[in-house]
Amino acid sequence: MAKGIEPDNCFYIENEAKVRGKECLDLTVDTPPDLAIEIDVTSRTHTNIYASLGVRELWRFEGRKLEMYILENTKYIESKFSLHFPDLPLIEIIPEYCDRCKIIGRNQTMKIFRNWVREQI
Known part of the structure; x- marks a missing residue:
C-alpha cells in the first residue's frame, strides 16, 4: 500500500x-x-x-x-x-475493434461496438 x-x-x-x-x-x-x-x-x-x-x-x-x-x-x-x-469473447473482439478505429475512426467504431454488445446480451 x-x-x-x-x-x-x-x-x-x-x-x-x-x-x-x-x-x-x-x-x-x-x-x-x-x-x-x-x-x-x-x-x-x-x-x-x-x-x-x-x-x-x-x-x-x-x-x-x-x-x-x-x-x-x-x-x-x-x-x-x-x-x-463472461459471455463475450473479448480477447478476440477488442483487438479487432481497435484496428477498426484506425480505419473508420473512434466514434463510428464505438457505435458499432455498442450495437454488437447489445446483440450479444
Whole structure:
C-alpha cells in the first residue's frame, strides 16, 4: 500500500452503488474498483499493486493482445473470459475493434461496438 498506481481506466460494476456520488475515493476504506484496464505502451503493469488493493479483474492490453486476469486469493490468474462479462469473447473482439478505429475512426467504431454488445446480451 506504500506504492501508488493509476490505471488507464477503472470501473465499478458490482460495487457501483457503494461509491455512487462520492467525489473522492479512499481505498483504505472504500471498495476497490471491480475492473482495472492497463494499456502498456512504455511501462509494465504492476499486478502486485492491483492485487494488494483487491481489484478483482485486471485487463492488460499491449500491442494487439488483450490479457485478462482474475484475482484468486492474492494472485492473478490469466483467464480467457472476463469475470464481469463472461459471455463475450473479448480477447478476440477488442483487438479487432481497435484496428477498426484506425480505419473508420473512434466514434463510428464505438457505435458499432455498442450495437454488437447489445446483440450479444
